[in-house]
Amino acid sequence: MKKVLVTGGLGYIGSHTVVALQEEGFEVAIIDDLSNAKIEVLENIRSITHKAPAYHQIDLKDKAAVQQFFATQAIDGVIHFAASKAVGESVQKPLAYYENNLGGLVNLLQEMDRHKTTHLIFSSSCTVYGQADALPITESAPIKPAESPYGNTKQVGEEIIKDQTAVADLKAISLRYFNPIGAHESAKIGELPIGVPQNLVPFITQTAAGIRKELSVFGSDYNTPDGTAIRDYIHVIDLARAHIVALKRLFNKDQKAPYEVFNLGTGKGCSVLEVIQSFEKVSGKKLNYKMVARRAGDITAAYADTTTANKVLGWKAALSLETALLSAWKWQQTL
Numbered sequence: 001m002k003k004v005l006v007t008g009g010l011g012y013i014g015s016h017t018v019v020a021l022q023e024e025g026f027e028v029a030i031i032d033d034l035s036n037a038k039i040e041v042l043e044n045i046r047s048i049t050h051k052a053p054a055y056h057q058i059d060l061k062d063k064a065a066v067q068q069f070f071a072t073q074a075i076d077g078v079i080h081f082a083a084s085k086a087v088g089e090s091v092q093k094p095l096a097y098y099e100n101n102l103g104g105l106v107n108l109l110q111e112m113d114r115h116k117t118t119h120l121i122f123s124s125s126c127t128v129y130g131q132a133d134a135l136p137i138t139e140s141a142p143i144k145p146a147e148s149p150y151g152n153t154k155q156v157g158e159e160i161i162k163d164q165t166a167v168a169d170l171k172a173i174s175l176r177y178f179n180p181i182g183a184h185e186s187a188k189i190g191e192l193p194i195g196v197p198q199n200l201v202p203f204i205t206q207t208a209a210g211i212r213k214e215l216s217v218f219g220s221d222y223n224t225p226d227g228t229a230i231r232d233y234i235h236v237i238d239l240a241r242a243h244i245v246a247l248k249r250l251f252n253k254d255q256k257a258p259y260e261v262f263n264l265g266t267g268k269g270c271s272v273l274e275v276i277q278s279f280e281k282v283s284g285k286k287l288n289y290k291m292v293a294r295r296a297g298d299i300t301a302a303y304a305d306t307t308t309a310n311k312v313l314g315w316k317a318a319l320s321l322e323t324a325l326l327s328a329w330k331w332q333q334t335l
């Protein structure tokens with residue numbers, strides 16, 4: 001049985017991926033510093049899979065702790081989620097973002113190299129494309145200058161990994177997520193935003209639950225059919241499944257190149273108003289919302305060309321926007 005290290009394994013996408021890994025029979029070790037996750041998630045994972053993943057409270061910036069971990073564990077592959085992800089905060093605290101997201105990555109790669117751990121999946125983002133010149137966005141679309149230090153850490157993170165695959169015995173896949181939403185169908189794990197949610201779906205579910213008074217729709221004057229911005233919302237369960245497929249590609253030595261990149265989205269763009277309408281339909285709740293000015297740094301439209309992931313990975317998003325929103329709503333009601 002292969003042993004997989006999941007950094008950030010108690011976080012939103014990490015926890016769903018841990019469940020998927022365990023269900024596929026992998027042995028899982030989680031590293032998480034709890035900076036944006038709760039320890040209860042560990043028990044919730046166990047209650048879904050009936051298997052407790054090993055857990056190590058380690059901050060990847062702590063080089064000695066990472067060294068100690070790799071010195072005592074035989075790891076076959078790593079899925080690296082651990083990173084700070086608040087776009088606005090990253091603008092305020094650029095050094096903290098570079099230190100955490102890039103310093104942590106470098107420490108991880110050094111120990112993987114020392115211990116000949118040669119398989120890595122990296123959690124990247126469609127943010128690397130900025131406002132793409134053409135839609136849908138393919139993997140060969142140019143990388144645009146980052147709008148935020150957070151976005152820059154994803155771009156530079158990819159470059160660091162690619163550079164390392166050129167000289168070391170490292171095989172890596174970067175997965176560029178579009179907009180992950182939804183929760184596990186058991187409603188035992190899901191997204192746990194700290195403070196006021198910045199992302200659309202947690203803000204919608206908190207508004208429906210009465211925690212927020214009103215949703216602000218950022219911008220109704222975009223050049224889109226209904227004037228609101230368009231994104232590609234993908235169910236976190238589909239996303240988790242893609243990690244398993246990508247990891248197996250590494251383990252089976254199916255890669256065509258030491259470093260590969262795949263878009264993970266549904267391929268379908270939805271406007272903010274369409275998401276609201278869909279949420280109202282599945283939840284049966286009328287949502288309180290108002291149109292306000294655009295949010296700084298937001299783009300008009302982004303959705304994935306998923307041809308490469310379909311053809312090369314044999315992966316396709318299977319779950320609908322409605323299913324994702326209903327699962328997010330069920331999860332919200334447990335909080």
Ligand code: UD1
Nearest residue numbers: 087125127198199200203216217218229231272295297298
């Ligand atoms: C954002 C980040 C992206 C990051 C992703 C992580 C920016 C510019 N991009 O994507 O880098 O990878 O989160 O999940 O911040 N919206 C509202 N009202 C709200 C919240 C959002 O109208 O209260 C709108 C936004 O303007 C946008 C859409 O909903 O059009 C989606 O927003 P969000 O969920 O924050 O994701 P992104 O901005 O696409």
